[in-house]
Amino acid sequence: MSEFIIELKKVSRFFGSVIALQNIDMQVKLGEVHCLLGDNGAGKSTLIKTLAGVHAPSEGEYHFEGKSVVFKSPVDALDSGIATVYQDLALVPLMSVTRNFFMGRELTKGKGIFKRFDIEKADKIAQQGMADMGINVRDPSQAIGTMSGGERQCLAIARAIHFGAKVLILDEPTAALGVKQSANVLKVVAKAKARGLAVILITHNVHHAYPIADRFTLLNRGQSLGSFLKSEVSREDVLEMMAGGQELDELTAELEEFSRLDASA
């Protein structure tokens, strides 16, 4: 068996005449956080959807646990242990922590027409799952509408882990969060990694990605700028390589120009 749980070999994905991804190579290892960096339109979404089984690669090979696979649907990928937490989280705010945790995969007891949702046990498991991620749920029957965005993100992650994910794909988990909440989510990511999961973290915030990542893949305009181990690159290198780096330099220069003009006026 290969050292990597997921390996993409020269994967491309076309939509009609549009080349969304071209010749992407990527390796994901258990117990590692793999950061996928890139600006808007770089192909991050297409890449994770390919990993998650939404799109099949147009060209190239997708290896999972050493074998070439073609996932027919996201459910197919999920059954193999690839869980994706999208930005909308697939949570229902009006429902309780427990009901969300088990939504669609309810824990039941009893048989036949007396088969029922084992809420007491489910409460305990949900609370435990959250506690493992470092979140103390005050009351598992509270509606998650009362929880913060960071806590909800953690719930979605804890749920994926509970249901046997080996690879966790997180789509911009810190995008809408404040500094403190982002830190909490990143802690949860670290916990997932410590449990031996492979985490694929999508972000365009290098400052969130750098402290936690073991490996980076940079995307730009549908192509990979390469994968790097953290030991090989500095935070500045990464920032530089992202399309944003160059643009930000230009912005800084422009702002300097403005302030000089202001000063002379």
Place this chain on the structure above:
Amino acid sequence: MSDSVQAVNVAAQEKDERIRSVPAWKKLLHRPEFGSLSGAILVFVFFILTAGDSGMFAADGVINWVTVSAQLGVIAIGACLLMIAGEFDLSIGSMIGFAGMMMTIPAVYWGWPIWAAIIFAFIGAMFIGYLNGYVVVKTGLPSFIVTLAFLFILRGLTIALSILFTNRTIVGGVKKFSENDWLAPLFGGTFGNGLFVWLADMGVIDSYKDGSPIVEGIPMVVIWCLLLAAISSWILLRTSYGNWIYAVGGDDKAARNVGVPVDKVKISLFMFTAFTATVYAACQVFEFGSAAADRGVLKEFEAIIAVVIGGALLTGGYGTVIGACLGALIFGVVQMGIFFTGIDSDWFRVFLGVMLLAAVLFNNYIRKRVTEARH
């Protein structure tokens, strides 16, 4: 496993400084039934004070408003589950008329046994419910519009078909067919007759001059209401399917993403609503011994009002069956109580409108409390 779970829970709870004890009454305030429960208590207090000696709370008076409440309760239970799943059915009232005709015309004019006609009506109604649901799910149109169309289609069909087959809009004479039937008494009969004879003998309730009790028994519609309430409430709160109902109404996209069969849940609930409308229709047909093409007019709105008073959100995802039943009880008590107090019954509608508005405002407030993040 459970030992370690508990150990961690205790530890987690001990070190969480954010827990504060919430008084029991405050917890109650956050339950969907709270509004309707306090409303029901208020209404009872009001009528005990104003109509306490009018016979409203004598045996026959009680049966009177309990029956009216139960009739509404039956369809409110169907409307409630559907509303929690995020959909409406405005065709409930028309379905009552249509189902009534579906079970009387075959029996009276075509010589079918009553039980077969009843089963035919249930199957027919549930098929129309399926159609409602299928159109809503497949087109993605608001159920408000789709079922509004069925409100007119079914009412029109009821009148047109009953004229076509029988040349009249009220079909009577069901009694003589239903008397010896095995299925009809489940809808039109009364329950616990022996108990009431005994109660009359003991002098607990009044009796007629010939010694028969003033109340023959509990109408079957009350039994149906209690039974449906118990079963639906259990399904909603304690089964996977119940969890799906909440999920579908709360956010159908999220539900779909985690593998909840959203379309099946919705279609099955449209069928259940049609089922409850048919129960209502059957109870009326076998109580009065007739079906009329105008039965059930405006009942869809009464059902929705009861559900909303019961604390369900119009937008779905929140509510309980018990709440809907309490809403129906308030409705029945006020409708009948106004008659007992001697107030002009025109005021009933004014009261109803005010009650509805108050309930919606209250529910809105609760929704804000439940869905807004506290950081």
